[in-house]
Amino acid sequence: MATKSQIYGVDFSGAKDAYKKIWICESVVTKEGIKIEDCQNLKSLDGGRKVDRDQCFEKLNDLIAEKKDAVFGLDFPFGLPKIVVNEANWITFIKKFSEHYNDPDDFHQKCKEKAIKETGKKELRRATDVETGSPFCAYNLRLFKQTYYGINNVLHPLVKDELANILPMEDRENSKPWVLEICPASTLKDLNLYFTGYKGKDNKSKKLRETILTRLKEDGLVTEIDPKVWKSSVEDKGGDALDSVIAAVATWRGLKLDIGTYENYNPTLTVPTIFLLILIVK
Numbered sequence: 001m002a003t004k005s006q007i008y009g010v011d012f013s014g015a016k017d018a019y020k021k022i023w024i025c026e027s028v029v030t031k032e033g034i035k036i037e038d039c040q041n042l043k044s045l046d047g048g049r050k051v052d053r054d055q056c057f058e059k060l061n062d063l064i065a066e067k068k069d070a071v072f073g074l075d076f077p078f079g080l081p082k083i084v085v086n087e088a089n090w091i092t093f094i095k096k097f098s099e100h101y102n103d104p105d106d107f108h109q110k111c112k113e114k115a116i117k118e119t120g121k122k123e124l125r126r127a128t129d130v131e132t133g134s135p136f137c138a139y140n141l142r143l144f145k146q147t148y149y150g151i152n153n154v155l156h157p158l159v160k161d162e163l164a165n166i167l168p169m170e171d172r173e174n175s176k177p178w179v180l181e182i183c184p185a186s187t188l189k190d191l192n193l194y195f196t197g198y199k200g201k202d203n204k205s206k207k208l209r210e211t212i213l214t215r216l217k218e219d220g221l222v223t224e225i226d227p228k229v230w231k232s233s234v235e236d237k238g239g240d241a242l243d244s245v246i247a248a249v250a251t252w253r254g255l256k257l258d259i260g261t262y263e264n265y266n267p268t269l270t271v272p273t274i275f276l277l278i279l280i281v282k
Contacts, residue, residue, distance in 0.1 A: 003174055004255070005029055006070035009247025010060070011184070011240045012154075014076075014104065014145035018056045019043045023236075024063070025229070025244035027252070033221050034252045039229040039241055057153035064154075064177055065163040073182035073251030075243065076150030077138035078166065081124040084114050084139075090169045094159045097151050104148040111139040132186040155179075182250040184243040188212070191219070199239035209242050210234050221249050 006028060013021030022042045027034040042056055043049070051059065064072050079090060086100075087093040101107035115124045123137035136143045158164045158179065165172050167180045188194035193215055198208035213233055216222040225233075225245075233242040 004069055004071045004178060006067060007034055007248050007251050007255070008063075008067070008070055008072045009182070009244045009249070009251055010072055010074045011244040011247055012074050012076045012146060012150055013240075014053075014147075014149035016053060018053050018149075019046070019051050021238075021240060022056065022060065023240045023244035024060075025241075025248040027222075027248045029252065029255075030223050033223045034248060035223050036225040036229050036245060036248065038226065039232055039244055041240070053149070054153065057149060061154060061157055061163070064158065064179065067177050068175060069177075071178040071180070071251055071255060072164075073180055073247045073254070074150065074154065075182055075184055075247055076146045077126070077129075077143070078151070078155060078169075078181040079126065080111065080138050081115075081126050083118050083124060084111050091159065094151065094155050094166075097156055101148065101152070104145045107148045108139055108141070108144040111144075132183065133189055134183050134186050180251065180254060182247050182254070184246040184250065187246055187250040187253070191215075191221075198242070199237070201237040205237065205239075206234060209236075209239065212242065213245070216245070216249060221253070 006026065009025040009027070011021075011023040011025075015021050019042045024040060024042070024045065025036060026038040027036045042051075042059060045063075046059060064070075079093065085093055087096060101110060112122050115121055123140060125134075125137050128134070129137065138144075138147045155166060159166060159170075162176075164177045164179045167178050172178060185194065193212050195208045195212070197205055198212060199205060213222075213225065213230060217225065222245075229241075229245070233245055236242065
């Protein structure tokens with residue numbers, strides 16, 4: 001079991017109003033599960049100030065870097081299928097990402113073109129996407145901005161400045177925060193809690209969000225949920241607040257395994273990229 005005492009689930013966004021869309025759930029590890037203590041979007045955490053997208057990502061990175069005793073689960077793809085990239089390993093891929101792609105649209109277009117050239121297909125999924133049934137390819141039309149900004153504006157500075165350990169691609173150091181990829185949708189499917197329609201403003205969607213929270217407690221994954229977190233998770237019609245709670249649960253489940261080795265890693269729990277493994281094997 002990990003030595004870290006805090007877990008943060010991050011529902012990430014590449015939208016222009018990311019300061020409102022990115023929700024962060026803070027929890028504490030207990031012997032039985034996790035205790036959910038707080039859940040806010042970046043706007044609230046920053047005192048309600050409106051910031052632009054780049055500033056938003058900088059604030060997220062600052063939060064990650066300062067929490068040495070924490071693990072962060074982020075819900076965007078940490079890598080791409082090997083056939084789409086040229087680098088020999090994941091670290092180089094991250095460091096050179098901005099050299100290959102000018103912006104999200106350029107990233108989206110080049111990934112499609114490379115995939116078509118090599119396979120005749122527009123969208124290629126990573127092995128972990130196939131194994132866990134994650135909703136989209138990493139550069140899918142609905143996901144490419146999230147992937148681009150996640151890799152370019154979050155992972156790149158964390159890797160370049162050695163501010164955190166990105167798992168399982170890097171070795172774990174207790175002196176640094178740990179960061180891993182998670183997928184709320186895949187986690188819910190693995191827990192048999194994926195209810196279509198839990199994101200929405202009608203009463204049915206609201207009840208589904210409450211059902212998910214109730215089941216997380218009944219199943220022993222969450223020991224306690226702060227009343228304010230419960231309220232925001234149920235009332236947030238976009239489901240972003242709830243997804244950050246699920247992200248925290250997914251991260252905690254992943255830490256129950258030896259994520260330093262691929263042999264003992266089960267991607268259905270957190271869905272980290274196996275990009276590095278693909279490179280080594282091929």
